[in-house]
Amino acid sequence: MSAYLTGLIVILCLNIIIAYSVFLPAAAGQLNLGAAGFMIIGAYMDAYLNSADDGLGLPMLLSVPAAALFTALIGFLVSFPILRTRGIYMILATFAFAEIVAGIVLNLEVVGGASGFPVSSHAELEDLLPVTIGVILFGFYLISTRFGLAMRSIHDDESVAILFGVNTRLIQVGAFTIGAFLGGLAGALYGHQFDYIEVQNWGILFSIFVLLYVLIGGTQTPWGPLIGALFFTFVPEMLRTFGEATGWELIGELRFAVFGAIIVGMMVLRPEGIMTRTFLELLFRKVPRRSPQNPPNNMEGV
Amino acid sequence: MSAVLTLSSITKSFGGLAVIDDVSFAIEQGSRSALIGPNGAGKTTIFNLLSGIYEVDSGRMLLDGADITDVPARDRINFGMSRSFQNIRLMPHLSTVENVMLGQHHLATSFKDIFYPLGLRPKNKWAEQARAALSEAGLDTYSGQVVSELPYGVQKRIEVVRALMSDPKLLLLDEPAAGLNAVESSELQALLEKVSTSGTTLLVVEHDMNFVRNLCQHVVVLNFGCKIFEGTPEEVGKDPQVLEAYLGGDTSNAA
Numbered sequence: 001m002s003a004y005l006t007g008l009i010v011i012l013c014l015n016i017i018i019a020y021s022v023f024l025p026a027a028a029g030q031l032n033l034g035a036a037g038f039m040i041i042g043a044y045m046d047a048y049l050n051s052a053d054d055g056l057g058l059p060m061l062l063s064v065p066a067a068a069l070f071t072a073l074i075g076f077l078v079s080f081p082i083l084r085t086r087g088i089y090m091i092l093a094t095f096a097f098a099e100i101v102a103g104i105v106l107n108l109e110v111v112g113g114a115s116g117f118p119v120s121s122h123a124e125l126e127d128l129l130p131v132t133i134g135v136i137l138f139g140f141y142l143i144s145t146r147f148g149l150a151m152r153s154i155h156d157d158e159s160v161a162i163l164f165g166v167n168t169r170l171i172q173v174g175a176f177t178i179g180a181f182l183g184g185l186a187g188a189l190y191g192h193q194f195d196y197i198e199v200q201n202w203g204i205l206f207s208i209f210v211l212l213y214v215l216i217g218g219t220q221t222p223w224g225p226l227i228g229a230l231f232f233t234f235v236p237e238m239l240r241t242f243g244e245a246t247g248w249e250l251i252g253e254l255r256f257a258v259f260g261a262i263i264v265g266m267m268v269l270r271p272e273g274i275m276t277r278t279f280l281e282l283l284f285r286k287v288p289r290r291s292p293q294n295p296p297n298n299m300e301g302v
Numbered sequence: 303m304s305a306v307l308t309l310s311s312i313t314k315s316f317g318g319l320a321v322i323d324d325v326s327f328a329i330e331q332g333s334r335s336a337l338i339g340p341n342g343a344g345k346t347t348i349f350n351l352l353s354g355i356y357e358v359d360s361g362r363m364l365l366d367g368a369d370i371t372d373v374p375a376r377d378r379i380n381f382g383m384s385r386s387f388q389n390i391r392l393m394p395h396l397s398t399v400e401n402v403m404l405g406q407h408h409l410a411t412s413f414k415d416i417f418y419p420l421g422l423r424p425k426n427k428w429a430e431q432a433r434a435a436l437s438e439a440g441l442d443t444y445s446g447q448v449v450s451e452l453p454y455g456v457q458k459r460i461e462v463v464r465a466l467m468s469d470p471k472l473l474l475l476d477e478p479a480a481g482l483n484a485v486e487s488s489e490l491q492a493l494l495e496k497v498s499t500s501g502t503t504l505l506v507v508e509h510d511m512n513f514v515r516n517l518c519q520h521v522v523v524l525n526f527g528c529k530i531f532e533g534t535p536e537e538v539g540k541d542p543q544v545l546e547a548y549l550g551g552d553t554s555n556a557a
Contacts, residue, residue: 144421146403146410146428149396153404156393163353164468165379165408220395277395277448 010125010193012233013132014186019213019225020139021182026211026219027143028151028175029158030083033091035210036202037098038183039190041071043197044111046188047119054110060121060192068184075180079173098207102199116198123192131189135182139222142178151175155219216266218273227274235259305364306331306472306503307352312361314351321347323527324361329472329520334494334504336514336535339524340547345507346388348524349474353385354378366471379408382471386461386478388507394450398441398460401449402432405467432467439463439493455486459493466497473497475506479513491517511535523547 018035025032046067048055058066078097085093111117142148150171153161162168191197209232217228236259243252251258266274305328314322322344329335337345350356352363354375363371365381373381384405392401403420406428410416420426433445439459444452449460458478465473478494479487487510494517498504508514514521515535523531523538525547531538538544 141419141422144419146407146416146418146420149400149403149420150407152396152400153393153407156395157391159355160387160391160393161404162376163355163379163385164404164464165376166404167376277397278451281446281448 013128015229017186019229021179023214023225024175024179029155032094033207034094034098036207037101039187039202042184042187043191064188067188071184072181076177079176119191143222218275223275308364313359334518335520336506336518343524344527384465384468384470385474388476390457392449399432399445405464472503479510
């Protein structure tokens with residue numbers, strides 16, 4: 001596999017994990033623009049735990065889950081104030097959370113401050129791939145449980161869900177916390193792939209893109225974040241390749257403008273995302289059994 | 303017969319406007335009762351007070367002997383009451399079976415019940431129970447479809463099935479026949495009669511008086527938040543106060 005393709009798949013895997021992190025609260029009706037915040041916490045916590053010189057020198061197998069769990073704890077704690085907000089205000093609150101995290105880490109000299117922090121251990125794509133597959137399977141599993149059913153019910157109609165005995169607060173906090181865990185996981189894994197982390201990697205644009213993976217992919221099914229991450233990782237690269245292959249340099253150079261136009265088109269054509277329940281049903285619908293044919297001796301005109 | 307639901311002196315105001323003013327009535331165990339009245343009489347408000355969407359200002363509500371006045375909305379389903387809604391409030395992005403499974407939610411209490419992969423293993427007891435209930439209501443052909451694409455009359459009946467999944471003592475139905483054609487309406491009536499035979503008490507808000515006459519034995523009439531009549535469907539059309547509420551006062555006797 002070429003280094004280019006390997007690099008692309010590494011980015012795809014990380015994008016998929018962070019997409020599920022934002023998808024889980026979104027499936028329960030909460031838009032999270034704080035993906036960057038979780039990513040930063042996970043990456044820095046892991047790098048600190050892993051670093052032999054400046055930190056505790058834990059092996060990756062311990063530092064990655066510990067960093068993800070720590071991010072989940074932070075997610076759990078901030079979910080209480082954040083979940084008091086709704087809609088556009090929740091977007092603002094999660095955005096503010098990410099900015100606060102970035103601001104704090106930028107001023108933490110113990111992890112290098114603004115100049116970034118080196119990550120001691122390196123991991124290969126072969127290490128990242130099984131984790132990514134595990135996250136995808138976990139997403140499908142969680143949505144298929146009664147917990148997932150309650151999440152989707154809250155997304156559709158919170159007040160009716162309450163009347164059917166759904167503990168909406170518990171479900172929302174749960175979804176947000178699990179999402180934070182996956183965000184921390186993505187951050188920790190990022191560090192071991194690129195060997196160097198800096199807060200500037202994860203600004204508002206990053207959070208917007210991750211939220212777009214989920215919204216363009218679709219929040220109704222666990223296919224959504226997967227399709228969204230694939231779409232956002234590959235389409236700009238395909239535009240570049242297309243531009244080079246055809247000699248239409250404009251498409252290659254303006255690929256992000258073309259990509260932006262494609263996003264606008266998707267929002268117009270598929271406002272509920274690429275993968276909706278109805279679309280899935282269309283793809284996988286069992287062919288209805290034909291009604292018994294007329295016996296051959298009954299053919300007309302013979 | 304004992305009362306399954308007792309309202310005593312329920313009052314509810316929004317701002318300075320008394321929407322429900324000192325209303326008391328009782329619903330007999332196993333009965334089929336209707337709550338009727340002109341638009342704005344407070345019928346849906348009574349349902350919202352019963353299900354806990356609003357809190358009462360004063361008065362008490364007893365459900366099968368238990369005082370539910372201060373019970374939070376989320377817990378009331380555990381006391382044996384569930385409801386349908388005036389405007390369909392199914393979860394549009396869930397399939398029919400998933401919507402009905404939401405009706406079982408409060409029965410799933412253990413860790414295993416909450417984290418069992420219902421969707422990945424469709425032959426589980428919860429989904430089977432939901433499909434059986436749908437099939438009993440004559441809706442088995444729709445079980446996998448997303449509800450937002452189904453006909454209105456079918457969605458109305460799915461709402462009733464969802465509300466029945468908790469095996470309620472009292473089923474509140476807010477205009478179940480509104481918007482249904484004659485065939486759908488009689489199908490719904492057959493379903494509700496079957497439900498009633500199995501012992502569930504029905505309390506129906508409905509404008510279709512034919513539907514009420516055919517289904518219910520007991521009628522409570524509200525007007526401007528006050529109870530103006532309580533009796534059988536036959537008597538209700540003869541009561542002068544009810545006639546005045548619906549048709550206006552008798553102007554020929556005016557001074």
